[in-house]
Every structure is written in C-alpha cells, then in structure tokens.
Amino acid sequence: MTLLVAGVxxxxxxxxxKRLAPGPRAKLGEPGKGLVAILIVVSIVLMVLGYRAAxxxxxxxxxxxxxxxNNLLMILAFxxxxxxxxxxxxxxxxxxxxxxxxxxxxxxAISHLLVNGDTPSFVLFGGLLAWxxxxxxxxxxxxxPWQRPDRAPAKKEVVAIVVTVVVxxxxxxxxxxxxxxxxx
Numbered sequence: 001m002t003l004l005v006a007g008v009x010x011x012x013x014x015x016x017x018k019r020l021a022p023g024p025r026a027k028l029g030e031p032g033k034g035l036v037a038i039l040i041v042v043s044i045v046l047m048v049l050g051y052r053a054a055x056x057x058x059x060x061x062x063x064x065x066x067x068x069x070n071n072l073l074m075i076l077a078f079x080x081x082x083x084x085x086x087x088x089x090x091x092x093x094x095x096x097x098x099x100x101x102x103x104x105x106x107x108x109a110i111s112h113l114l115v116n117g118d119t120p121s122f123v124l125f126g127g128l129l130a131w132x133x134x135x136x137x138x139x140x141x142x143x144x145p146w147q148r149p150d151r152a153p154a155k156k157e158v159v160a161i162v163v164t165v166v167v168x169x170x171x172x173x174x175x176x177x178x179x180x181x182x183x184x
Contacts, residue, residue, distance in 0.1 A: 004050025004120060008127035010043035015131065019138045047124060056119025066114045071172075071183060073111035078167050080104025082160035090149040091160045098146045099136050106132045 014036050018025045025032055060066075083094035084101035094100050109129035113121060140146075175182040 001050065001054045001056070001120065001123065003046050004054050004123055005127075007043045007046030007048075007050050008123060008131075010039060010046060011128065012131050012134075014039035014043060015135065016138070019135070019142065051120055051124050054120035054123070056122075058118045060117030062115050067183060070111040070115045073107050073114075074171070075164060075168055077104040077107040077111065078164045078171075079160065080107065081167075082164050085160075085163075091152050091157045095148050095151050099139065102132045102136050102139075 017036060028035060080093060080097070080100045081104045083091050083097070084099075084104065090100075097103050106129055109125045109132065112125045113129070116125065172182045
C-alpha cells in the first residue's frame with residue numbers, strides 16, 4: 001500500500017506544483033515541463049505497482065449492474081475528454097462545462113469506485129478524484145470568471161463521438177488483455 005500512497009501523493013505534487021508554487025515552477029523554465037512529465041510517469045508506475053500489490057478490506061464486488069453503469073459512465077468520461085481536446089471552438093459539451101478534462105477524469109474515478117469496492121481502490125480512485133476536485137477549485141479561484149467558448153461546427157461533434165467510441169473499444173480491449181473483464 002506504501003507504493004500506492006506514494007504514487008497518488010506524487011501525482012498530486014507534480015500536478016499542483018504549478019498552481020501552488022508558481023514562482024519556483026517558473027524558475028525551472030522549459031526544462032521544468034520535462035521534470036513534471038517524468039514525475040507524473042513515475043507516479044503512474046508507483047500507482048500501478050502499488051495497486052497490483054496492495055491488499056485491503058473488500059466492501060463490495062463487481063456486480064453486473066455496476067459494471068454496466070461503469071461502462072456508460074466511461075463513455076461519458078471519454079466524451080468529456082474529447083470535448084477538452086477540440087481546438088478553438090468547442091463541441092457542445094465544451095461550451096457547457098468549464099473543465100471538461102478534469103470532469104471526465106472525475107467521472108472515470110467515480111465509475112471505477114462503483115465497481116471496485118476495496119481499500120486499495122478507495123486510495124487510488126478516491127485519491128485521484130479528490131485531486132481532480134481540488135484542481136478544479138484552484139483553477140477557478142486563480143483564473144476568475146469563465147468565458148464560454150464558441151460552439152464548433154457539427155462536423156467536430158461527429159468526430160468527437162467517433163473518437164469516443166474508438167477510444168472506448170481500445171480501452172476495453174486493453175483491460176481484457178490485462179485480465180480485467182470490462183463488461184458484466
């Protein structure tokens with residue numbers, strides 16, 4: 001569990017460094033981006049190794065109903081990510097939500113908590129969910145009022161939906177290859 005907690009803590013530190021310590025982060029300049037990227041990769045490795053090795057109490061298991069809800073939420077989470085990736089004018093969802101990527105990340109964490117009711121999952125997915133909420137609050141406090149972006153043409157909306165479905169299929173295939181059945 002120590003590796004898992006260290007990974008989640010390093011994720012928080014690497015991502016919040018710019019927001020909580022803008023002066024020291026600015027002093028690092030362009031090489032600082034590489035340092036932060038390395039810290040994030042290390043945090044992911046620690047989280048994966050720690051999660052796979054962690055033991056803890058199990059409060060609920062993978063119920064087929066929750067697996068189905070998880071899968072629907074994951075489609076929504078990937079669509080939020082697609083909304084954040086649209087450059088310039090945003091697809092519909094990007095004009096309704098200020099932080100589509102962090103919102104999608106939060107939905108990802110919640111959906112995984114629904115199907116993984118054990119202590120290591122609470123640490124991993126709960127810790128990452130808490131980070132996303134804190135990040136949203138910090139950005140809102142620092143950036144002030146939100147200016148809604150212009151809506152993109154319908155063509156971008158169709159592309160976002162297609163990308164969402166393709167990414168969902170790829171992620172499900174990766175889960176299956178790793179021995180985790182992503183469908184109920």
